Amino acid sequence: MPRKGGARTWYFPDGYLPEKIAKGRMEAHEALMLFNVSKGPARVKLDFYFSDKPPVKAVPVEVPAERVISIRLDRPEEIGGLEIPPLTQYAIRVRSNVNILAQFGRVDTTQTNLAYYCCMGHCE
Amino acid sequence: MPRKGGARTWYFPDGYLPEKIAKGRMEAHEALMLFNVSKGPARVKLDFYFSDKPPVKAVPVEVPAERVISIRLDRPEEIGGLEIPPLTQYAIRVRSNVNILAQFGRVDTTQTNLAYYCCMGHCE
Amino acid sequence: MPRKGGARTWYFPDGYLPEKIAKGRMEAHEALMLFNVSKGPARVKLDFYFSDKPPVKAVPVEVPAERVISIRLDRPEEIGGLEIPPLTQYAIRVRSNVNILAQFGRVDTTQTNLAYYCCMGHCE
């Protein structure tokens, strides 16, 4: 059985940046983890979809060989200058030139606690 | 490899609306996110199943082309007038005429904090 | 495309009953949701695995046609009299005579809050 190392397309329907109002040790945010077990770099394009406007497509990202990277979705400088407003529904499609793994996570500190949500995404 | 853009049927076994008793910044609720990357609208039917009564089937929803929408399950006006009582087990089957992505989320503020549960669902 | 309605075997590696020490509005527990969209009842066998003793196999459960049920794993009367001690690692295999959907959830109130963990399981 060949080792596949994931898939070339991943989907994350539920993006929703929390507000940064609490002052805990962790800052509220969402992040996308991209994991490349192959021997060469993965050239990735991120497509961002919204409820009420056209998608922003093909934001480029590179994942080095045999590395995992974390992309902060509340930092425009990490996603090609795109500013995603908080408390707005968005979705992500990840397209890679080689098989990778992708996971999405949210850390919410809206109230006096910490809440996680994390999932693997649907892949094809 | 053709880009599939998800699947036509999705299942979510664990629906259970929390009570709206806390007064945090976020209201307790459950939501269904439907994500359509195709170039045309997705015509979706939602089937709701319960533990002790027959299902309510074929509640219609439409997802525009290249958009993601969030359907609140505690708002009858968003699900064809269906009222789902809180603290009652229910399940959802999503049927679409084209491939879509679906994800389910719960925000619980029953106690003095916020708790998330979110998952991608099983698809076919 | 035929509608499959899930799968006949589901696996949940991470069972770990929380202690019932907090006095919140929700009792700490784990539950298994079984969802049957078929027109006939599903006859299900639950197999429980542990770290340091042999498995307990073939605890029978029935899911009526077109219903979802929730089985409490902290209540021996719902799982054939089996007592699962709290704070002990266990895993579940679900075997059904027809395709079903299965999901596992934990509600933890160990500390002054509520924490959820929920996932769909691996199916075959």
Next chain:
Amino acid sequence: MPRKGGARTWYFPDGYLPEKIAKGRMEAHEALMLFNVSKGPARVKLDFYFSDKPPVKAVPVEVPAERVISIRLDRPEEIGGLEIPPLTQYAIRVRSNVNILAQFGRVDTTQTNLAYYCCMGHCE
């Protein structure tokens, strides 16, 4: 349909050990649950990947027949002496000589509460 009992390769992109700063009843940690329903032991190799250094590969683990084990990722003695620093992104690939199930979980007690994140992983 043959019973597969999982898969031989599993991937977990989002490892990130929380700090051990709170004094709740549960210690902050991450764990990997490996579940073997087969009649013989599973010989497993764990590969750890990072963002800024080469992977550490082939840490050996054994899962007895018909057992589930939990491996603590904050305890070097359980992962071949490897010390994973807290607040550092890492990812895991699990390779087994027979089909197994794998799940990853985090218990975070950074703030005054408990937060869970748990998922099944991607398998091949």
